[in-house]
Amino acid sequence: MTLLWGFLWGVAAVATIAGGAILGVWWERKVSARIQMRYGPQQIGPFGSLQMIADVPKLLFKEDIVPALADKAIFKYAPLFVFGPVAVSMVVIPFTAGWAPLNTSVGVLFFLAVPSIEVIAILLSAWASHNTLSTLGGLRATAQMISYEVPRSLAVLAIVLLAGSLRPLDVVAAWRWWWMPLTFVAFVIYFVASIAEMNRGPFDIPEAESELVAGYFADYSGMRWASFMMAEYGAMIAASLFGAALFFGGGWPFGGALGVITLIVKAILIMTAIMWVKWTFPRLRQDQLMSFCWKALTPLALVQLVVVGVVLVWL
Amino acid sequence: MTEQTIVNIGPSHPSTHGVCRVVVTLDGEIVTHAEPIIGHLHRGIEKMAENRTYLQVVPLTDRLDYVGSMYANWAYCRAVERLAGIRVPERAEYIRVIVCELQRIASHMMGIGSTGADTGAFTAFMYAFAQRDHVVELFEALCGARLTYNYVRPGGVSMDLPEGWVEKCRAFTAQHPSAMLELDRLLFGNVIARARLKGVGVLSAEDAVAWGASGPTARGSGVDWDLRRDDPYSVYPRFDFQVPLGENGDSYDRARIRLWECVESCKIIDQALDQLEPGLVKAEGLPRLLAPRPGDAYDHIESARGSLGVYLVSDGTPRPYRMKVRSPAFCNLALLPLLAEGHTLSDLVVILGSLDPVFGEVDR
Amino acid sequence: MNINELREHLCSEYPDLCPLFSVEYGDGVLVVDASRLHDAASDLRDLGFDRLGMVTAVDTGDEFELVYRLQSREMHAGIFVKARVARDIASIASVTDLWPAANWQEREVYDLFGITFEGHPDLRRILLTDDWVGHPLRKDYQDDRIIRRPDYI
């Protein structure tokens, strides 16, 4: 029974992520266009919102190229493992007060841990492509994603510390507005680390267009490539939702369906901010990225943790 | 020492600015050797010029440095004029200065923008390109082409300024410096961009001179050498302008010099427009077929990339016997192996971008 | 520095180069023997010509004329150095040791004219593919792939 329930939730999550990614891509194209003094997609649907509807069937029916030198089995199925964890991680998001698809006591940990499986998939796909640039991209991605787990987790830990629970629903329930100023630094760290986790600008080093062409997915075409893109946008959506839930109180101040909408609006704002950052800043270099993680973000997260601890003690 | 990887970048790669192939030997992510392989755009223009009349070579020179066609036009025309002893009317010289300074802006916008794109700041590229679009529009109104102008001709320029052009040009120079200031804040003031550009690809002044670097590449290293001021040609001595210089010789200096040169170019354009007087724009009585007496001549100008020279040999027929283009981008690109060594792959791209090569000119 | 001052300066420092100096179209030209080119170039560099602007060659029919354009920052002057080499033994000393700038430029001349530069560290083709046959800028270059533009003026 649980299995069936889980399967159904999985399908729903995949559908949500796919739909969300489609809209996310459209939103990104519009946001980046406005920042760049352009209009962006315009011709299909109102404001070009159905542009991705045209893109997806096309990608679906594109030739599925498997390079001759690639490790065929791994090459073919690695994209699934990129997309899967992101989809699965969605199930713990507390959409509104008192309701999450999967209400588990280690939900926060689950959310932080499960998407990390993606790293393995990325490394596999990069390796399987048998392409120097892809391999470099995969290696970069691995280093980056594993490193940024640390400040990200520490930042979330600040909230967990305040809430006293790893259950996302509990965290949302315990959330108070004054947490916002208190954990602002933690949110910034979470925000930055999430961007790095999902390999987006200014941390898109693994797929750096101007250096590695497309990095680890350089040799993927059609739907397989689309699943990488979907994973990226899915991760962005998941991170935005989760961030909105944890740092901005989920559906607060509303509950029920209105709470879901509030959460989504908050998440869209965070997503827009992620895009805004991407389309404003240059890209960091690999070593700078690592030193930024270990020398700036991680200590800062620790400091934040201490501050939160002090506040808790003082209370 | 770990095993070395050989990575092949290009010839079609988003950040090689054209069709350059760089064979990079990597030790981890560190470049131990970068070997640019050029010639993918070698079209044999110098050979073709030998079977074209002097006038017909002008469109060919357009295709040399396609980001700064006016320069190649001008350098070539100066060589022809020197060879054939043509005196250029003053108005034509002013117009040449104006269009070439506009061209400098257009070209530098491309250079700065691609520096942005190389470091991942694509939006800065868009902003720079929007400024370039203004210049391109001015050129379109002037000579009817957006890129390959064929405007500067032996003996002057092909057409006089159209009506209302001066006002449009003034409107552009009025807004351009503040746009540049904003771009400076967005790109060169940014902490990430500085981290990416500063200390990357440091070129010493001695190396710059010995390797024949010129233009912003040399000036970034503090080599105070600008043909417009130090070997004055045309009407440049009549203008008051400053030559921006760098101290460190890194990619940051090379790229940022371009930005400030644009501001200085605006100054020159304003002064030139003030001093512009009516008159002829082309030397009178030039026949369709120029046949300079046998001899050779060289002339060079300061293009956006450095000192661009044209060496012409005439044998007395209406066609050049030999044309050689001294391409600044070619000489600057030769520095890449020197600069890239010891940096990461990401930096290699930035260094290549900061040299701002245009492969039409490198390969000819 | 104008051309006469340059001539005086050159004559006072290196009297042996003086008789080779002439003026064409306002530019100083130094015509040297191919065997003496490297010495002359070295002298000129010591004189203050710190930049090598251009190295190129002209196919004059039976000989190649190598043209070096030197530029001096302090003197604000430029000078040509020309040397002729025979077509069948087209070879001349490289000036890469004096100016590293000559590296690629000499490779280009080698590529397009087939003139070898002795002492060049890395004399390979640069613009054309490595398996290219012939040297295109020679006047007698033959290539079936060239379509001659009809002679029409």
Added chain:
Amino acid sequence: MAFVDDLGAALDKTPGGGIILTSLDAVMDWSRGKSLWMMPMGTACCAMELIAASFSRFDFDRHGSIPRPDPRHCDVMVVAGTITRKMAPAVQRLYDQMPDPKWVIAMGNCAVSGGIFYYDTYSVVRGVDEFLPVDVYIAGCPPRPESLQDAILRLREQVSTDSIAPGKSRALKSDLPAPGSPRKGEPSTPGGDAG
């Protein structure tokens, strides 16, 4: 494109599959036509206009066409600029790397026929159609970005006639020269005029 080919072929053979095939074709042609991602194969001057085309002023994104640097993600290769003999193998290779269905736009006269570099040069390929199947030719040296937009819109016309079933593509209502008509404009020797 194995899956699609098989599907198309299967539908074509199945009785009654024609209807499904037609509607599927309609969906696919619409989808492909509205989402022509470009592989910018910019080598020379035209590359500048190609860049300009996707930038603020001309904004290809409006048509759903975005430039992707990676051939694997692209549908249409825009060959913009002179292709030399040294470059041609690389272009060929990039084309081969693109997944089917794929199209080629020859942008600018250099890519169409060598253009200004047709005569007297030893290193230029006279037209990219010597080794790639070109779908749309754009004249211009360089063409305006609008020309490229026009070409993309025209390519949509052509894409709209494609079918996923092999050999089922409809003929494009275009003005192709009559079969067997001599190629116009071949160079002849000058003369015969009194000018």
Added chain:
Amino acid sequence: MAVKREDIITPATVSDEYAPGAKGFLQKVSSLVTGLGITARISTEKPVTIRYPAEKWTVSPRWRGALHLRGVLGRDEIPLIRHASDIYNGVIEDLYKGERLPPCVGNCPANVDARGQGFLVAEDRIPEAYELVRDRNILPGVLGRICHHPCETACRRNFYDEPVAIRPLHRFAYEEFQKVAAERLKPLPITQKQSVAIVGSGPSGLSAAYDLMKAGYRVVMYEREERPGGALNTGVPAYRLPRDVLYSEIDGLVALGLELHCGIEVGKTKPLSALQREHDAVLLAVGLQESRILPIPGHDAEGVIGALEFLWAANHKGETGVRGKRVFVIGGGNVAVDVARCALRTGATEVRLASLESSEELPAHPWEIEEALDEGVIATCSVGPEEVLTEGGNVVGMRVRECLSVFDETGRFAPKFGEGLSDFACDVVVFSIGQAAKLDSLIAGTELLVSGRGQLVVDGTHFTTSAAGVFACGEVVTGPGSAIGSIATGHEAATSILRFLRGESLTEDRTPRPVPVYAKYAVADVSGVERSRRRSIMPMARAEDRAKDFRPVELGLTHQEAMIEAARCLRCQSEICVGCTFCARTCPDYAIQVERVDEPGGRCLTRYDLDLSKCAFCGLCAEQCPTNALTHTGQYELSFFHRDLLIFDKGEMLRSGEGTRATGRDGVMPPGCPVPPRREQ
């Protein structure tokens, strides 16, 4: 955000560093915020995108798009500039403003349609060509020999190779016309009651007379000499202008209805006031009658003579009294050269031409000087006359002073002399430094005014004098000038008279003749030019032969040569492609191929192929198209499904240049060529 322009100062060094410590940290953080702020601000602005294809970009008028032809030979006729004299200036003005005025027409003082002449001659419609020229140039046969041809100077052929031989074609047209003159010269009907008297039968008077006759007026002309022609008769040497040509052309005019009375000197034989009474208007075209002689020491000695007198003697008596003598001609103008050459022909042993100007600045036409030098005239340039050396009242020599410069910086005549003196031995000194009018007897008894310097008071644009109904034209108004210049004034004066007779305002709606400035051409290098494209060479008598007598120097073109020469005309500004092939020649890519047939009656452009796929869009072809037929279009939508569609043939080149798309779809069928009729041998 807006920063003042002045506040943007280039830093001394661009290597900017963050401050150390906390300040630097703040700078770093604020740089991120600044960046976000800039992108946020810009994202609120309106995008700069052009929404193609809904919004189409209007390209600049100079846009170099796909080429198109406005018209082609064989389908479109070349317009002949043929209008009544009184609206002619307006027509020229309109053409000039519309940039449709051919340089040859524009540069001719009388605006003779040389382009139309070329067209008609090439079509073998030579009598029509003659009549077309005669409309504006009353004596084509005469001017075809003596004109200084400003048309050829401005001819656009100069830019390509050599000018079209317009003047020899006038002469050729005259010679051909003589064969059919009898049937084509019919008296013009007199439709008006009024009549006009013209004093003087020089070129200006004749042209005015023709204009008035065409308008239907009776014209009576009075000439002082026994034969008509004015200065052409008295001044121009016979080796340049055989008198029978002059007389036969004037006879032609008489045949058209001109009443010519020779041997009547108005003012002596018949008073001017009588003419004013008899006729409704009087036109004075009396020319200049007197040579100017410098009042230097010895100017009244025996052997000093004026140029006009000298030439009169040479032309009428064939003898000037210089046989075996040394002649010293002072002056550098065309008259001086004529004098020198006449002196040679009348037996002078040595002829020396002394001019103030240096040899480059000589006012005489270079070809005249060249011919004179060929014949043995010695030129002494940059000298000013100082004194005529006399001995017993006879000339024995000439002393001259060196002249440093003739004109000052502003271009005014202000000769500067040096110290150097030199003497030349000679027997005859001819002053050829200008002429003056002698009007006292003519205007006696009328209210006409003369200025203090003896010149008639005339309005220089409308040619009215101080007396109503009396007009003046020709050199008496303009001073010494060219024959074609006089003819131009004749047309203008005729217009004034027409308006006067009709009672219209002289000035209203009257466009002054525009004098466009055309580029001066350097001599082109024609070494690489095919034979067929070069100018027909006018056969000349050998220099040694011609220096001895007054037989014509130029021998004329044959029919064949003339036809070929006329076909060389580029029909400038006609906006009809005539197949001159210069676009094809100028094209750096050999993208254009042009062919035409030149059979009279079937002249046609048979082929015009533009290979758009090779075109570099450099604009060189359209820039130098002499006819402006080849133009750029604003078309920028140039995408094709097939490479062959990029080759535009003649029909597609004639497609509409409006709109933005040049697909070749709207191309029309190439217009066919008329079948050339077989020429009768």
